[in-house]
Amino acid sequence: MPLPDASVPWPPRDFEPYRNKVAIWDAWWTGDPELLAAAYGGSPGTPQAAFSPLQYAGGVGGRLARFWWGRPPSQGEPQAKAHVPLASDIARASADLLFSEPLEATADAQATTDYLDVVLGDGMQAKLLEAAEIAAGLGGVYLRPAYNQLVANAAWIEAISPDHVIPEWISGHLRAGTLWRVLERTSDRTVVRHLERHEPGWTVHGLYVGSDSELGRPVPLTEHEETAHLADFVNADGAVETGYPGLALRYVPNMRPSKPFRRDPLLAPLGQSDLADIEGLLDQLDEVHSSWMRDIRLAKGRIIVPENYLEVLGPGKGARFDPDREAYSALPGFLDANPGEHNMITVQQFAIRVGEHEATERNIITQALRTAGYSAQTFGDGVDATTMATATEVVARERRSFITRNRKIQYWRPELVALLEAYLAIDAYAYGRPPLDPTGLAVEFADSVSEDQITVAQTVQTLRAAGAMSVETAIREVHPDWTDVQVAEERERILDDERRVAPADLARTIGNLGDDDEDPDDEPDGPPDVEDERSGS
Template sequence: MPLPTGNTAWPPSYLGPALDAMHTWDSWWSGDPDRLEQLYGGSTGGGPDPKRLQYAGGVVGRIARWWWGTPTALGERRTKLHVPIAGDLCGGSADLLFSEPPKFTVDDDTTQKRLDALADDGMLATLQTAAEIGAALGGIYLRPVYDKDVADRAWVHAEHADRALPEFTWGRLSAVTFWRVVREEDGQVWRHLQRHERGRILHGLYQGTKDNLGRPVPLEDSEATAGHAATVDADGAMATGYDDGLDVVYIPNQASRRWRCDPKLKDWGRSDLDGVEPLMDSLDETYSSWMRDIRLGKGRIVVPETYLQSNGPGRGASWNPDQEAFAGVNVLRTSDGFALTVAQFAIRVQEHKDTAEDLVNQILRSAGYSGQTFGIGGDVAVTATEVTARERRSMTTRGKKILRWRPALSQLVEALLAVDRYAFGGGITPQRPTVEFEDSVQEDPLSLANTADTLRRAQAASTDTLVRMAHPEWDDDQVKAEVRLIQQESGTAVPDPMQAGDLP
């Protein structure tokens, strides 16, 4: 299927619900209060009636009635406080998946050595970033890329879901078109489209408007795409070097809920933030109310105007809001002097703290995580078994995500090897590797030592088994070398008399 011929709405209208949802999740994930106010209509905008949107009907009125949709009154400073729990959620999800690098194993030794080099070249950092973005936007695309002027090997690149037009066949990605804006000038927008199909990539440059793709123009018309002009054929396509399948994989974060009945969106993923936006809005309101109590709870003394600091003739008097005596009043002089009034409001610490903690726990539980994963519940040292028990919900969510990541990474690595061989040679044999995710909870060394000692004294495990238990990250050669050293030091490295042969 070729690229669009032009003069069509862009992005396509059926992507609207998904892009709107991702824009909302992205605003929460960014942690920018200005973006949240703009999203929910909470900025004053200088209009005569800053609350007019809150009385509107439909979607506009509904989101404007959120706490972040409450505008700041004209002439007052913004006192809304944002708690970046969305960023903590998405970052914690990535940490659960890729706190340790996954292990890729293939049969061919030459290919394995090249794969080890490719995996060590920043792949873990890319996977961590991709996992966090995928948790925020509901999914992430990964593909191999190369540039001989930058590096002597191929590497993995992440494409964001809010700039992709995917096509699925029976739930599997069969083609995808990525787009990016390369130039904007005088109301005109130049977009670069990349359509990935089996074995090839089609490149196209379009000149249009903000909402329309416009007409196709030569790739040379933009510096960002001029480099592709010499590498594409007459159809605007170039080979990927991976002929056995699509060179792009899509990893949905979780199964979609809101679009399950939409035939074009049902295979899109679901964000960890989906459904918890009202709770995050309430959490921000709670913390802002807490900070408001602190501001109002500062001890003040209401004093006569003569107690204020004069700014000179005709310039009035001023006060420092952080000094105890600041409010001037006109009062009659009494026999005891001027009247002084102390103003001290209560700060409802415990009420706000309990409310905030309950909201945080509800947000984490709804997103599929345990509070222990995010440091809620104390920092008392416990064993790995106890940690796993306390974080069972997080471990379950991690396991569900691994079910989607493992086959996608296997295909991605095969494509990476194929692209690397296509671009740089090396005599490797591309093949799908076995992917192993490391345990995100490491056992305490003292606990492991006690367990190994008990098993040895009970004669319930061999030296080889105990070494593998203490060092699960070691390969067979490292384990065998350690076993030989232990046997030599303990004096047990003697041949078996039953296999020594006949004596002379």
């Protein structure tokens, strides 16, 4: 469908259930206490009664309010809720498992492969890391090529959060998508939005002035500075040709199926966050950690002193106790024969339940990681890193994490191939370069855990000595991130060194053969015999 030509509810109400779910995942992923309190119905800034009426209600609202983050602080109590950023750690670990090592993109044409090597090493790999973390935290991510001749000499890849795209599907495949962003909110609650609809071969732009809940009326692109430059490129319908006949916008789901929306044809193709089944465990983890911090706060050592020990500061200024003072004047209580304990300084120190809290936290974390599809060892839990010598051992200990990684690769690989194909066409179209042939385009994910250098060197040395590895293969094994040009140059340097050494080895061999002509009765040169030394000869 084209962009709206009149005011409609925005975002569309059919998309609202998914946006509500993403809002909760976003609160956990970002780890903002205010967002968490808002997502679960609490009020982080205003003390309220211990339980609000919503916590006794049914439905989704009541269920969310009964989460620990949905409970407002008791009357007169400060807001003292602590957050453990486990959700953020999970999303970051997911991205690292996928893209911590260089991605390899190849095509039948060597020129295309060489250009993709440059592109991936020029910031695209970092953008894919960012996109993978968004996907793990929010359930998916949209990717698109973008360009601007004023700021860059090549196109780049942008990652868009899934809650700011309205998708359209055909049999579960993305056929079009409308991106939107808020450009301005005025004092009279007017909201200015920019809509960008992606279709095969075209991108349609629109500027709208409305409210928080309504898209409002369309206005010319020139009425806002953020979109004014687009007016020079679009046609009468607000569309601009992309230079690629297919759909340049790609969607990568984090994991399917999206269980809450599997019966909704609009929302079923969307992905599910790594946090989807562990919100309750994350809530419990924060509750336990806050209890631990409360123990520390309440157990601070306090000194209780008699009133006679206080130094009066003056009328209306109160009194204080100086713990560094070495001498006090005689007090009436000390003149008594039995002064009693009321004149003694008392130290109050409560116990901190470290063991109980730590064991409970560890149990919750392990269960949450297992449910999310990861091994605790991936996060350094219970593993001595000094004992892990090879990547094989790492994979064995983190098998569940690598199973999840391999599952996610099945979603990423086909979308990356389509994205890079669109990128090559759009980059050539936008910057006037000769188009590169995308035939045979393929993407390979590197091992996310590399062998240490000593292990690699020993393996290469053994295989080279056995004649089971060529020089070129050895170089690629030691330097997997090198280009073909770098490998070829290093190979020539190694062969040149071997050629220089070879004549010396040949001369040494010929010299050894000449030694066979010597008289075997001649005594060899060397240190004197032990007996000779004893005899003094």
